[in-house]
Amino acid sequence: MMKFLLCLLIILPASALASDPGSRLWATGGVTTIEGSAGGGLVPWALLSGYASDQEWGGTVNLSQARVDDYTLDVQAASVNWQNRVEVSVARQTLDLDTLGFILEDGFGLTEDELKQTILGLKVRLLGDALYRPWGQWSLGLQYKRQQDFVVPETIGARDDEGIDVYLSASKLLFARALGHNLLINGTLRATRANQGGLLGFGGDRNNGYELMAEVAAGVFLNRQWLVGAEYRRMPDNLAFAEQQDWWDLYAAWIPDRRLTVTAAWVHLGDVATLSNQDGIYLAIEGSF
Numbered sequence: 001m002m003k004f005l006l007c008l009l010i011i012l013p014a015s016a017l018a019s020d021p022g023s024r025l026w027a028t029g030g031v032t033t034i035e036g037s038a039g040g041g042l043v044p045w046a047l048l049s050g051y052a053s054d055q056e057w058g059g060t061v062n063l064s065q066a067r068v069d070d071y072t073l074d075v076q077a078a079s080v081n082w083q084n085r086v087e088v089s090v091a092r093q094t095l096d097l098d099t100l101g102f103i104l105e106d107g108f109g110l111t112e113d114e115l116k117q118t119i120l121g122l123k124v125r126l127l128g129d130a131l132y133r134p135w136g137q138w139s140l141g142l143q144y145k146r147q148q149d150f151v152v153p154e155t156i157g158a159r160d161d162e163g164i165d166v167y168l169s170a171s172k173l174l175f176a177r178a179l180g181h182n183l184l185i186n187g188t189l190r191a192t193r194a195n196q197g198g199l200l201g202f203g204g205d206r207n208n209g210y211e212l213m214a215e216v217a218a219g220v221f222l223n224r225q226w227l228v229g230a231e232y233r234r235m236p237d238n239l240a241f242a243e244q245q246d247w248w249d250l251y252a253a254w255i256p257d258r259r260l261t262v263t264a265a266w267v268h269l270g271d272v273a274t275l276s277n278q279d280g281i282y283l284a285i286e287g288s289f
Helices: 002-015 099-108 151-155
Strands: 057-068 072-082 086-096 114-128 137-147 162-178 181-192 211-223 226-233 247-257 260-268 279-288
Touching: 057 260
Parallel strands: none
Antiparallel strands: 057 072, 057 279, 072 086, 086 114, 114 137, 137 162, 162 181, 181 211, 211 226, 226 247, 247 260, 260 279
């Protein structure tokens, strides 16, 4: 899958020179989250992926990596947008346990060195328009997540190896509101049981029910090619083994062409599975078609 996505990212910008990836305005599809849906790096937005407008098809392919102090997360993702109404996405996550692998081997006798998860996403635009309607655009999404290496999550108290997140997002673009620049704001409310986004399973010995988690994001368009902003995502705390803390990031996205986006961010994940202060760099490259 990695080779396939790499080929797409190389081929798409060159092969699409004669065609436009869609008629929506520049950068109004956001980028791709680590879970595959359109948004920022951490928070899904109400906007749908790519540039497809009414009567058009579009989509994206994305490669990203987050390197924090004791973990490395690699993600390959792709999405399809039908008439700016329905977005279907898929993401494959691989978490390299790095330091935690040694702790698990010494303390629990486990030899796993990575965790993998597949995420299938569906997002539907319910109503509105982020640019021209006063209340913005509203979308409803769900993400089916399947953790594929459940030995470690089960050992530390997770209840299930699969789960579904349901979220409601609202996005609005405010023209010339940030020192003369356009400002994008987004709010998301997510119902979830996922531990560390699902990479450490679902539910736990402390709590096994769904909780509502608030997520917010904002971005300023410095010009047509640069978007800078921040995101904050609340996380549930289901496992007695280790407290789970909220996530946030500061990001910059460069859009040199409607078919290509490069994103860099400073990411803070807090304490993850007893390892504290997980901070680091996030990088992503995305092609739109």
